Amino acid sequence: MHIQEETNQRHVLSLTVANEAGILARIAGMFTARGYNIDSLTVADITPDHAISRITIVTNGPPKVIDQIIAQLDRLVPVHKVTDLSENGPYVERELALVKVAGTGEDRIEALRLADVFRAKVVDTTIESFIFEITGPSDKIDTFVGLMGQIGLVEVGRTGVVGLVRGKDPV
């Protein structure tokens, strides 16, 4: 007997939640308990009184599973609202990465040239290395990191995705 797998779609979910103890564990645990995937998860409080946080989750799964994920999230008591940005209409998503690259001579110049193309900023430098700061959609960062891999990539830190719907209104 073999276990069959289904084809997955990437979805970006944006949640507003009560900023209370255990909320992150509640959400992350729900994903593991029900066998859902988390590609990235970001969280920070977004109101002056620190009462509400926005959590952005990038997940993947077949449409039926995505639907269940949203329903299961919505059912958690401290969750105010769940929006599937990927379904909701046009939206912006951004991720920030710090990328450390080491090298000398021609490699160093090539790294800087690429950084310029990707609008990455140099935030730290030594004679033999740079740390670049880059923001953009995740696939742009993937490409940048991939290219640096051919030059002298040392390590990467990524924040995970945040996203908002386009236009003047909130979700």
Added chain:
Amino acid sequence: MALLAFEEGIDVAEMSGADILCQCLVDQGVEVVFGYPGGAVLPIYDILYNHPKIKHVLVRHEQGATHMAEGYARSTGKPGVVLVTSGPGATNAITGITDALMDSIPMIVITGQVATHLIGSDAFQEADTVGLTRHCTKHNYLVKSPAKLAHVVHEAFHIATSGRPGPVVIDIPKDVQVATAPYSKPEMNAHPSYRPQVKADAAAISTAIEMLAAAERPILYTGGGVINSGPEASALLRELAELTGAPVTSTLMGLGAFPASSPQWLGMLGMHGTYEANMAMNKADLIVCLGARFDDRVTGRLDAFSPNSRKIHVDIDRSSVNKTVEVELPIIADVGSAMADMIAVWKQRGHEANDMTEWTARIDGWRARKCLDYVEDGAEIMPQRAIADLFSATRASGKDVIITTEVGQHQMWAAQHYHFDEPNKWLTSGGLGTMGYGFPAAIGAQIGNPDSLVICVAGDASIQMNIQELGTAIQYRLPVKIFILNNEYMGMVRQWQELTYESRYSNSYSDALPDFVKLAEAYGWTGIRIEGPQELEAGIRQMIETPGPVMVDCRVAKLSNCFPMIPSGAAHTDMLLDPSQVSGTMNDEAKALV
């Protein structure tokens, strides 16, 4: 709220956290708490000492307390309340908390916790209770200040009892129980993000009625949600069935919402449901699911589940909709409220019940298979006969009867052969299938219904899982009855081994059983043994007529199996009706299913 009053200078006396907790319970109308003391709840126990309003039932194991609370809740419609200490008290409660989550039982579990400054230090009897119970509760809280306690407790009751009901844990560190804060009853101020949808969308109701009016072969598939929605929902279900003429089946959890004595009743559906219920589901052109959730015990093989029907699903929990079976019309609402709307629209449009002659004739054909019949040889008591006799004797007694069960074959036989006409009279562990549920649940039901005849139908193995509660029943003079169908096997396990593993009975024989009559007597119960068919009637009568708690050891045929049965992974149309259809082997796909 208390804080506000305090700030505004209104004179509110300070109370300890323990006092505030008990006052909240009183304000919530709590009459009984099932609990077990320990170091981390001593301040609360001191308040409960000779408490004028709250009765405390001392259990013998915290799991017992949780199932008692479940039995109390399901038989009265009120939330069950549990009080246990930190660490082992809390971990012992987890099975019952999970059971309540799976079966949507409103329950509040108060756990003691080590003092706030000790949390995280591996202190004596410290366990991460909110961490451990996060995924087996509807919601949980760790309360770090006595000023927040009242709000949390009232909110917890609201969450446990509204929407899809469920268990809520409140973890209270010992210093929070001792420290003081002002208390005045807060306004009900629910969690701002908690908003269950009770009222159905009018357009959806309208569509549902058109679908119902157009259906030639409709069936109402009902579940525990109808019971949870309250007795009015059961009355509305009867009315809806009468208006539409649709036959009715129910899940294990929903038995009693629709009267088994009605000609429209098809019996339970699913793995051990009736042939007529499963065939009708398979051949229907419209399924109206009312407060049930297309559980795997109900659907059998999904790709063969009711292939040609349109489906309406009424559920208060949106995550239950399209989880396993995709439906054409989801209606997110309290099932009672939705049925009231449906009835109103049906009447307003002047619909008449469709001509069901053909549909009824087909159903009668399936009924004629007499799928619940069994062969008796006269030498041994057939377990089905024991339940049938229990049903007729208790019915004849004229008493209000509540039946609880443990888990196994006896549970399924009780579901098949005991017939319920009213809701809240059938308490069983459906979702989690917890052996050890039935006996404590019976104690809880008896406390909530002192004048009812409460009987736990048990198996020889299951009853041993919470047997220690014999002491609780005696202490509180509860006349509960335990009726053990003793087949000297974990019969349901043995049955699956027969179906799947060529009858290799690995560890399913109940070896070294106690003498149940002597065991009963050791606790001050009456013990009765029923050995053969000629003793059955008299034994049951004696059990009913004996005042006080009675344990009956009813020796039944050891090797009988529960039929009909849809083997795991099979379709509704592939039911096994009797032992001759059992092959003794299964493929790996089927073996991998529970």
